[in-house]
Amino acid sequence: MSQQCGNSRIAGCSFSVHPMTDQFVEYIKGSLKETDTSNVWMDTDEVTTTVRGEIEHVFDVTRAVFLRIAKTGVHTAFNATYSIGCPGDSAGDQYTGDIGEPANGLHEVKQHTSAKFSLYPMGGGDYMEVIYREIDRMKEKGIDVSAVHYATKLSGDVNDTFHGLEDVFRETERSGSSHTVMTVTMSANSPSQKEEQS
Amino acid sequence: MSQQCGNSRIAGCSFSVHPMTDQFVEYIKGSLKETDTSNVWMDTDEVTTTVRGEIEHVFDVTRAVFLRIAKTGVHTAFNATYSIGCPGDSAGDQYTGDIGEPANGLHEVKQHTSAKFSLYPMGGGDYMEVIYREIDRMKEKGIDVSAVHYATKLSGDVNDTFHGLEDVFRETERSGSSHTVMTVTMSANSPSQKEEQS
Numbered sequence: 001m002s003q004q005c006g007n008s009r010i011a012g013c014s015f016s017v018h019p020m021t022d023q024f025v026e027y028i029k030g031s032l033k034e035t036d037t038s039n040v041w042m043d044t045d046e047v048t049t050t051v052r053g054e055i056e057h058v059f060d061v062t063r064a065v066f067l068r069i070a071k072t073g074v075h076t077a078f079n080a081t082y083s084i085g086c087p088g089d090s091a092g093d094q095y096t097g098d099i100g101e102p103a104n105g106l107h108e109v110k111q112h113t114s115a116k117f118s119l120y121p122m123g124g125g126d127y128m129e130v131i132y133r134e135i136d137r138m139k140e141k142g143i144d145v146s147a148v149h150y151a152t153k154l155s156g157d158v159n160d161t162f163h164g165l166e167d168v169f170r171e172t173e174r175s176g177s178s179h180t181v182m183t184v185t186m187s188a189n190s191p192s193q194k195e196e197q198s
Numbered sequence: 199m200s201q202q203c204g205n206s207r208i209a210g211c212s213f214s215v216h217p218m219t220d221q222f223v224e225y226i227k228g229s230l231k232e233t234d235t236s237n238v239w240m241d242t243d244e245v246t247t248t249v250r251g252e253i254e255h256v257f258d259v260t261r262a263v264f265l266r267i268a269k270t271g272v273h274t275a276f277n278a279t280y281s282i283g284c285p286g287d288s289a290g291d292q293y294t295g296d297i298g299e300p301a302n303g304l305h306e307v308k309q310h311t312s313a314k315f316s317l318y319p320m321g322g323g324d325y326m327e328v329i330y331r332e333i334d335r336m337k338e339k340g341i342d343v344s345a346v347h348y349a350t351k352l353s354g355d356v357n358d359t360f361h362g363l364e365d366v367f368r369e370t371e372r373s374g375s376s377h378t379v380m381t382v383t384m385s386a387n388s389p390s391q392k393e394e395q396s
Binding site: 012 | 210212214216217218219220222223242243244245246248250273275277279281284291312313314316318320346347348349351379381383384385388389390
């Protein structure tokens, strides 16, 4: 089977969400059930959940799964690897029906998060200028940006953060990187953070 | 400041551990406190903990922090990005005292885990043969290995898994990759897994 290219390149994300509570099963299952996944292929095993589809849908679904849990106030961690163009990837396991608009809403929800992300453009492309430009756009939205070991740290609103990350990922892909990977670690309602803010 | 090379290349890991319980703070703080970190530089913020030092110490510390929590039986997730040779890295924030042997023990603890790892050798090197060889060695130790989207899945003993991952990372570095990144997601005592095993 030849690899798909161009507009039909499949994006995907392997992610996990961790509500730090005895009721973690109810939180995770509840959030996955409430999330509109009709535009993606999705599979959950005991380590991560994998979603595959168009970039906008992959980000919409992962944002919604995390935000539905975080907005309850429980301490929640989120870890994700977004990928597109992996040379070993197949054309299988993707949604092939009618593709609609991202349907998960929640854009009005205000929720603070601290995050670290790393971008690995592994297939060339003129991406450094792209990354700096997108990081500047995040700062304009009010997200605090700082450099840490092995990552860039972001602090701000969950929706703004996800949209910023989606833009970085999409624009890196557009810049010509044939294989782009982005890892994200996110935390909401952390007691460590509350101490810092108080 | 010029970058350090050769034997003094600094390895590091940005990681987080998630005990899925209301008592998560006690579990995390307790494990960090009990772990011997005298051979590494370590810093914890509200998103991740970062350790820096020699490869063997970085793996010893991260393994111990995870295993001390997992062996209590609580459902625990672990996420880590191991890195060496990052071009943007500095020579700072490393332990400069006497370097001893990895001191965290726990090698007799038997604990099952399911994990997914991805290797990103971003600085050349002849690594494909190395990866296949190291994966074969993991299989010989009794670890189940399978291909999943965006990662390789491992299922087996925690100590065997960490040692296998350390070998893959170290041998990829040795093969000539000037910048190597490895991401690991690990889960212990998952209720999903208990269902599968019963």
